[in-house]
Amino acid sequence: MRRARIAIAATLLALALAAVAYGQLPSGISRPDNEQNLTQQDLGAQLYAGNCASCHGIAGRGIPTAGGTRGAGNIKGQGPSLVGVGAQAADLYLTTGFMPLSNPHEQPWRSRVLFNRRELSALTQYVASLGKGPPIPHPRPEKGNLSEGLHLFTSHCAGCHQVVAEGGYVTDARVPLIKEDTARQIAEAVRVGPYLMPKFSKKYISDRQLNSIIAYIEASKQPRDIGGWGIGHIGPVPEGMITWFIAAVALIALCVLIGERLRGTA
Amino acid sequence: MRRLRIFSFMFGAVIGALTGKGRRKRIVEEGSESPGAELALVGLLLLSAIFAIGFVVVLATGSWPNRTQYEGIALGGSLLLMGFALVLVSKRLIVTEELEEDYPEPEHPEEQNEVTQIVRESGSRFTRKRLVQGAFGAAAGALGVAAIAPAISFGPALDPFELNWTPWRRGKRLVTEDGAPVKASDIEMETFYTAYPEHSARDNIAAPVVIVRLRPSDLRLPRGRRNWAPQGILAYSKICTHAGCAIALYRKPTFPPVQPDPALVCPCHYSTFDPAAGGKVLFGPAGRNLPQLPLLIDSAGHLRAAGNFSGPVGPSWWGVRMKGPITQDR
Numbered sequence: 001m002r003r004a005r006i007a008i009a010a011t012l013l014a015l016a017l018a019a020v021a022y023g024q025l026p027s028g029i030s031r032p033d034n035e036q037n038l039t040q041q042d043l044g045a046q047l048y049a050g051n052c053a054s055c056h057g058i059a060g061r062g063i064p065t066a067g068g069t070r071g072a073g074n075i076k077g078q079g080p081s082l083v084g085v086g087a088q089a090a091d092l093y094l095t096t097g098f099m100p101l102s103n104p105h106e107q108p109w110r111s112r113v114l115f116n117r118r119e120l121s122a123l124t125q126y127v128a129s130l131g132k133g134p135p136i137p138h139p140r141p142e143k144g145n146l147s148e149g150l151h152l153f154t155s156h157c158a159g160c161h162q163v164v165a166e167g168g169y170v171t172d173a174r175v176p177l178i179k180e181d182t183a184r185q186i187a188e189a190v191r192v193g194p195y196l197m198p199k200f201s202k203k204y205i206s207d208r209q210l211n212s213i214i215a216y217i218e219a220s221k222q223p224r225d226i227g228g229w230g231i232g233h234i235g236p237v238p239e240g241m242i243t244w245f246i247a248a249v250a251l252i253a254l255c256v257l258i259g260e261r262l263r264g265t266a
Numbered sequence: 267m268r269r270l271r272i273f274s275f276m277f278g279a280v281i282g283a284l285t286g287k288g289r290r291k292r293i294v295e296e297g298s299e300s301p302g303a304e305l306a307l308v309g310l311l312l313l314s315a316i317f318a319i320g321f322v323v324v325l326a327t328g329s330w331p332n333r334t335q336y337e338g339i340a341l342g343g344s345l346l347l348m349g350f351a352l353v354l355v356s357k358r359l360i361v362t363e364e365l366e367e368d369y370p371e372p373e374h375p376e377e378q379n380e381v382t383q384i385v386r387e388s389g390s391r392f393t394r395k396r397l398v399q400g401a402f403g404a405a406a407g408a409l410g411v412a413a414i415a416p417a418i419s420f421g422p423a424l425d426p427f428e429l430n431w432t433p434w435r436r437g438k439r440l441v442t443e444d445g446a447p448v449k450a451s452d453i454e455m456e457t458f459y460t461a462y463p464e465h466s467a468r469d470n471i472a473a474p475v476v477i478v479r480l481r482p483s484d485l486r487l488p489r490g491r492r493n494w495a496p497q498g499i500l501a502y503s504k505i506c507t508h509a510g511c512a513i514a515l516y517r518k519p520t521f522p523p524v525q526p527d528p529a530l531v532c533p534c535h536y537s538t539f540d541p542a543a544g545g546k547v548l549f550g551p552a553g554r555n556l557p558q559l560p561l562l563i564d565s566a567g568h569l570r571a572a573g574n575f576s577g578p579v580g581p582s583w584w585g586v587r588m589k590g591p592i593t594q595d596r
Contacts (some may be wrong), residue, residue, distance in 0.1 A: 064523060092460040105524045155460075159514025159533045171538040171549050172518050172526040196517040196526065198457040227333055258353045 007187040008107065029100060029114045040118075044126025046120055051100045055079030060130040078104050085192075086133020090124040092188035096181070107173055108195055110180060139207070141214040149216030152209055164220045164233040170196065179221050183214045297361035303354060317344035351549040368533065377575045429583055430592040432472035432574055436557060439464040440475065440501070440569040447568045453479045453499050458530075459541060462502060463571070471592070472579040474504035475559050476513055477569070478524035478541050486543045487558075491576070494560040499569065501559040502545050506532035508552040508580040513539070544576065554581055557591070 030050035031056065032038060048060075054077040062081030082090075093099040094115060098108035113190060115123065128135070154163060157243045160166050160175045167177035173196050187210055194200025205213070223233060231238045321340035324333060378385070392398055440448045440461040448461050459477040462468050481497040494500075504513050511534035519525035529548060530539045537550030545556030557575035564570050574591040 066523070078524055088544075132407055157513075168514050169536070170531050171529065171536050173517065193456055193518065193520065195520055198516045198518050200456075200457055203452060204454075204457065204459070226334060228338070258357070 040122045044122035047123045048126050056082050061082060082127050083131035084133045087124050087128035087136045088134040088188050089192045090127035091136045092185055092192055094120050096185055110176060137187040139183045139214050140211050141183050143216055144211035144215030146215050146219055152213050153216045155259060160266050162234060164223050165217050166234050178217055186217060198246050236246035280491055294361050300358055301360035307354050310347050314344045314347035318346060337491050373555050425584060430578055430589050432579060433463045433466035433470055434571045435593040436571060436573050438571040450497060450499060450563045450569055451567055451568050453477055455479045456518045473507055475501045476504045479544055484542050488544045491544055494558060496561055496563045498539050499561055501561050503557040503575060505580045506537050506552060507554040507556060508537045511533055561596045
């Protein structure tokens with residue numbers, strides 16, 4: 001009896017430790033020691049060298065083929081060139097926590113941002129200085145038109161992101177929900193096309209149309225569930241599951257409750 | 267029959283008990299009175315009435331938030347309480363009895379044999395038995411064919427003209443949703459566009475196409491489609507060959523070495539097509555490759571169709587593989 005108790009306690013402890021270890025963020029980022037004394041320019045360059053260069057190469061030239069070298073965090077470097085991506089892409093990837101990526105084969109996913117404000121701006125400036133590229137956009141969703149936004153969102157975005165921007169799946173990748181994004185991040189993502197998302201140029205979706213799309217996404221953050229329970233707003237599948245697994249079971253239970261078996265000998 | 271009679275007697279008994287006219291000899295034994303259950307019944311019915319009136323009130327006065335929910339609660343509650351009331355009546359207030367009967371033993375087995383014999387001997391006038399049987403078979407078979415013939419309306423196997431016809435033909439310009447001709451130089455990589463045939467109905471299933479641009483060196487088009495993608499610009503039917511949804515997803519890698527290859531994906535059931543390999547099915551329930559539209563670039567730099575699709579457009583039908591797309595009008 002006592003032995004069993006000890007075994008259970010040990011198992012629980014091991015599980016708890018494993019959970020803590022799993023939940024721990026990867027060793028994080030590397031910072032220069034004398035951060036306060038560095039200029040923005042030097043800080044950006046040093047942060048880049050410590051956190052980005054292992055995959056994106058020296059001076060952002062990229063590492064197109066899998067090499068044998070291992071960089072910071074023991075990551076086997078392989079990544080695209082950053083020359084010409086501009087502050088727009090850097091700001092998107094860094095402020096969403098998409099980058100740095102612990103494994104270059106993973107899909108970038110929204111996570112805690114480990115850089116502080118000053119570091120973010122230094123790193124963004126550094127990446128922007130690698131080549132002429134688009135600056136950080138300044139969308140004005142308040143100038144957008146909600147109904148035009150709905151129309152554009154359904155024709156360009158809803159195929160992947162669902163009509164209330166809940167996200168979902170494409171084959172081989174997850175589609176993020178957009179509701180946590182700021183207007184600026186949305187505008188950047190539309191122009192940059194992170195990971196498997198197509199990018200949309202100004203010729204295709206103008207800045208004015210983009211304002212409308214963002215206005216619609218902002219509005220969809222609090223959808224008016226006039227019909228009742230939204231059930232995650234991801235369409236008919238959860239609604240059907242509610243019907244079958246809850247309503248049907250409840251109805252059958254009710255039938256059993258009010259019905260009566262024939263207590264015969266047959 | 268017997269059941270019915272019992273029910274009608276029970277019903278009569280209840281009515282009789284309520285109106286006090288039951289003077290005849292009892293059939294159903296007298297049940298004990300249950301004033302508590304009766305009181306509960308009246309309570310449930312009154313509550314049900316209150317909920318129903320509540321529904322009318324909400325409907326008439328409500329412009330307040332969550333009105334739909336209150337209406338649902340009121341009407342649903344009323345019905346639910348009415349249901350409980352009926353359950354209570356049947357369980358606590360109606361006098362019940364259980365009856366059980368066995369199947370009867372077959373009566374007169376020799377008579378049954380006799381009937382069989384009579385039936386057999388009555389057929390003695392038929393001399394050409396097989397001919398008659400054949401004739402019956404023919405009639406019944408024809409009738410069966412007539413019964414299943416309406417299944418043809420599932421798809422015109424005999425005349426699929428409407429399904430094979432497309433508005434595309436050599437020289438037809440591709441236009442945007444606004445009707446502006448699509449310039450080849452406007453088509454960028456890593457994104458996708460929707461286009462339609464110029465001066466043609468857009469509600470035809472074969473009208474919309476999706477355009478993407480890939481690096482010409484990455485293309486692996488099937489034999490015979492060498493010139494279908496000038497400058498690496500490809501056009502495919504926008505209609506999925508599985509269930510006819512619009513191909514609204516274009517998956518493009520930002521960094522191809524470590525990310526999935528470009529693909530056109532249908533959001534309905536995740537059929538995935540390879541634009542580099544002529545619309546080959548990579549994944550999902552689609553049974554046929556995505557039809558490709560051959561392109562050419564005219565002297566003004568506009569995109570034009572260089573012919574018709576590589577295969578029939580849209581969901582399959584009977585005989586879908588028998589004939590290719592039709593360009594000529596009937």
